[in-house]
Amino acid sequence: MVTVDAIWKVLEAVKDPELPVVSLVEMGIIRQVDVLPDGKVIVTITPTFSGCPALHTMKADIVTHLQACGIEAVQIETTFSPPWTSDWITEAAQEKLRAFGVAPAPHHGGQFEITLLDVVACPYCGLENTTIRNSFGPTPCRMIFYCNACQQPFEQFKPL
Amino acid sequence: MNHELQDALVQQLMALADDELILGHRNSEWCGHAPILEEDIAFANIALDEIGHAQVWYGLLADLTGEDREIYPDKLVYWREANAYRCASLVELPKGDWAFTMLRQYLFDLAEKIQLEHLLKSAYKPLAEAAAKMRAEEIYHLRHTSAWVKRLGLGTDESNQRMQNTLDELWSYAWALFEPLKHEPLLVEAGYIPESRVLRQEWLDAAVSYLRESGLKIPDGVKPLDYDREGHTEHLSELLGSMQQVAHLYPNAKW
Secondary structure (H helix, E strand, O other): OOOHHHHHHHHOOOEOOOOOOOEOOOOOOEEEEEEOOOOOEEEEEOOOOOOOOOHHHHHHHHHHHHHHOOOOOEEEEEOOOOOOOHHHOOHHHHHHHHHOOEEOOOOOOOOHHHHOOOOOOOOOOOOOOEEEEEOOOOOOOEEEEEEOOOOEEEEEEOOO | OOHHHHHHHHHHHHHHHHHHHHHHHHHHOOOOOOOOHHHHHHHHHHHHHHHHHHHHHHHHHHHHHOOOOOOHHHHHHHOOOHHHOOOOHHHHOOOOOHHHHHHHHHHHHHHHHHHHHHHOOOOOHHHHHHHHHHHHHHHHHHHHHHHHHHHHHOOOHHHHHHHHHHHHHHHHHHHHOOOOOOOHHHHHHOOOOOOHHHHHHHHHHHHHHHHHHOOOOOOOOOOOOOOEOOEOOHHHHHHHHHHOHHHHHOOOOOO
């Protein structure tokens, strides 16, 4: 029978549909994997934002990846508890986001409101001469900034 | 949970969900029409968040009543008539001008934030968990709308006047957000929800001082409305006509 570790290994290849440089595992979206005695696999996920429109695609992608490895009986559960936080994004993923042009959310240890006052460094030139243009962006989890130094608009992953 | 308590909780969740859905739909009406591109993006996001929150509340309703949470929310949204909705009239009103949209959203966001903070302590665990999830998201809304309220209130004579007109019109509707549902005492006694009057007082304290700082005069008293969560304005039927049209034309359509 397939092991929990093997399932995690497969899931590492499932990318975030909106930020395809990082995986759902690295983003902290996949929370738990269980294999029942009858072989059925249960994957528990949690949305970044509750209205995330990519959630259906994520679920479908998880199922497709597992089925491609011969794992047919898959059930996806969604949980809100504990609520997703940007602190769960791994450091490696933060770097991948930066290289992709998205400034990562600062680590906040549970008090994300405080970081909303932080200066955000431009992911392109690294300078901190940036201005927020919109607390909302192309997806619920991103905001829009402008770099006054290299004159490049960019997005920041919202601290949550 | 006994039958009576469950029934009261169903009504409460319905009210929470319907408020979010209808306001989310109103916000979505700005998509492609907002005065500037940045606000078009902002309001499309706020709409998405509110509809997402409605989906969470409808999901809890499905769990509570033993319905399928994949199917039940759509059934409630697309196949109920206006008289079965439990939203407050504040969220039903047409989107109006930019001042109207912004002030209504601010008054609602503030109410929602206060309510969610109380619901974190709910003895009904799914309610507390959902509140914890939404509260963080709402902080972004309130931050946005409160900045705009101040900008418009302290802006030009015209923007101030439009905000004041809206406040005079909306004050009684916003007050009515906190009218208790029939079975509220049961839910309060079970520790599931806070008393509406406690929420209203906290909301009032925060709103009054902020609106004054924003150059606005608080209307004298509130006038009784002809509508409540069981008797709706004509605007709700009109909204549902548009929102439910596709589902009614193609009942088994798959997206």
